[in-house]
């Protein structure tokens with residue numbers, strides 16, 4: 148663990164009482180190693196190391212800690228600061244409030260749509276799921292099946308309709324179900340696929356969602372920054388759903404995404420069952436990344 | 439960095455960052471850069487083009503040559519596709535079915551993901567598109583039982599290829615890994631004469647957890663190779679370099695898109711060149 152690394156290197160400089168340049172050089176190396184191993188983007192790591200160095204050398208650190216403890220505290224505080232101070236709530240607006248889910252192939256959007264529907268229904272909201280992925284084989288079947296298991300209505304439009312047709316119809320009340328919230332599942336797409344990025348931008352214009360959530364896999368590596376920046380530039384999303392946190396991926400992508408886009412992680416998916424879904428807690432993520 | 443004419447400490451740091459940015463991991467990146475730095479002392483590169491070639495060759499040298507599919511005596515080749523959730527196993531099953539059909543082979547596909555919503559419907563579309571014969575049970579059924587029936591069908595039909603599509607599973611889930619071992623056990627028992635290949639399907643966007651995935655699957659069920667998918671994105675898939683160093687596993691093919699044609703053979707030089715682009 149990172150705390151373990153610090154205990155080793157800084158054990159030898161216990162007597163000095165404040166952190167100096169030489170202490171910080173070795174500590175910086177260990178911080179870089181730990182964060183890169185945790186999949187934090189290398190540019191974000193550079194920024195964090197520089198910030199920690201300035202803060203640790205500064206006067207604002209507690210005098211009651213050893214130099215090693217001071218550096219670890221500064222790093223923990225800095226990670227917590229970057230991740231965000233507290234959980235960010237999804238505020239459901241006037242009905243029908245539309246939530247648009249987007250992200251790369253296989254990130255967990257369809258599953259997340261169903262899970263978010265369950266969470267909102269437990270908060271007393273009537274939800275309509277919209278199966279607007281017209282590309283992937285059996286994608287609409289997948290959401291219909293998930294909806295049936297949860298007793299949540301699913302709108303799939305007619306065969307041959309485009310994603311925009313299907314979503315617009317649902318948002319304009321054609322399903323006849325009068326939902327409080329409409330959750331639109333979309334096809335996975337690459338941020339460098341101009342046609343599909345144009346499609347999702349057009350879909351946003353057509354349905355004017357109250358919320359756009361970027362769904363990202365917790366095991367992504369350095370590419371997280373490329374993906375998230377591109378989607379944020381195109382759509383100005385509100386927040387992120389981080390999936391597959393039930394694995395042992397450290398999830399450094401979460402830190403990179405938050406640091407680069409400024410957008411909060413709002414929900415996490417922690418398994419394959421519909422209940423495996425909760426509001427994100429920034430402090431827990433910082434602890435996980437540090438290992 | 440390749441555009442500048444001068445090689446200094448900053449050059450080596452920047453080259454290391456390219457490798458780290460490609461998800462190679464700090465250990466592999468540092469070792470590769472240290473090695474070419476020593477080589478550069480003995481044979482200084484004349485220009486940045488030559489430096490790029492040295493780095494490309496060093497990366498390619500880390501990769502294990504992919505075995506040529508089809509060079510064996512067995513009449514039936516079984517491809518056992520495994521991996522964590524969402525990496526592209528089912529789509530890859532479809533792409534393989536297309537490749538084998540184009541080569542004139544008869545293909546059987548086992549819809550052995552009996553867990554996920556619409557998994558069977560999804561692979562059924564691929565079987566339909568490629569003319570493969572699909573063996574499936576009801577959702578919620580026993581995955582090993584599907585594999586058993588598919589093995590029987592492959593034998594009965596004299597199939598050339600049997601592709602097993604399995605459910606995605608995180609390597610940390612012991613009961614799911616045990617299930618996979620049981621499914622493979624059925625295949626080895628029922629088709630002892632077949633050429634059985636277990637391939638881990640990995641997403642090119644995966645970070646360092648990819649190494650944990652490869653070692654866990656290799657340890658539990660044994661692997662013969664990797665298929666790296668979604669290389670049509672911006673991720674470089676450098677994690678396979680760390681996997682090659684740790685496990686000696688070759689990358690056999692690359693997924694480069696979502697249609698059945700988007701599957702190419704792995705070539706270490708092309709892969710290294712693309713990584714540095």
Ligand SMILES: Nc1nc2c(ncn2[C@@H]2O[C@H](COP(=O)(O)OP(=O)(O)OP(=O)(O)O)[C@@H](O)[C@H]2O)c(=O)[nH]1
Pocket residue numbers: 250251252253254255256257258259280283286333334335336390391392393416417418419423523524554606608
């Ligand atoms: N273990 C685990 N698996 C998950 C989680 N979220 C989703 N999955 C699985 O990840 C795989 C992909 O999920 P999907 O919901 O199909 O992903 P998607 O983003 O809709 O995929 P595309 O529509 O093809 O882009 C499925 O096997 C899901 O069951 C999670 O939190 N934990």
Ligand SMILES: Nc1nc2c(ncn2[C@@H]2O[C@H](COP(=O)(O)OP(=O)(O)OP(=O)(O)O)[C@@H](O)[C@H]2O)c(=O)[nH]1
Pocket residue numbers: 252253283335337521522523524525526527528529530551554557604605606607639667668669670671692693694695696700
């Ligand atoms: N861009 C791109 N997308 C791919 C590639 N391979 C698969 N996909 C997409 O990735 C998503 C997931 O593919 P699947 O085949 O369902 O993945 P899987 O591993 O079977 O998923 P689970 O069974 O849920 O674990 C789909 O949207 C595919 O179209 C590829 O090489 N490039």
Ligand SMILES: [Mg+2]
Pocket residue numbers: 256257258280286333334335
């Ligand atoms: Mg989907």
Ligand SMILES: [Mg+2]
Pocket residue numbers: 527528529551557604605606
């Ligand atoms: Mg599948």
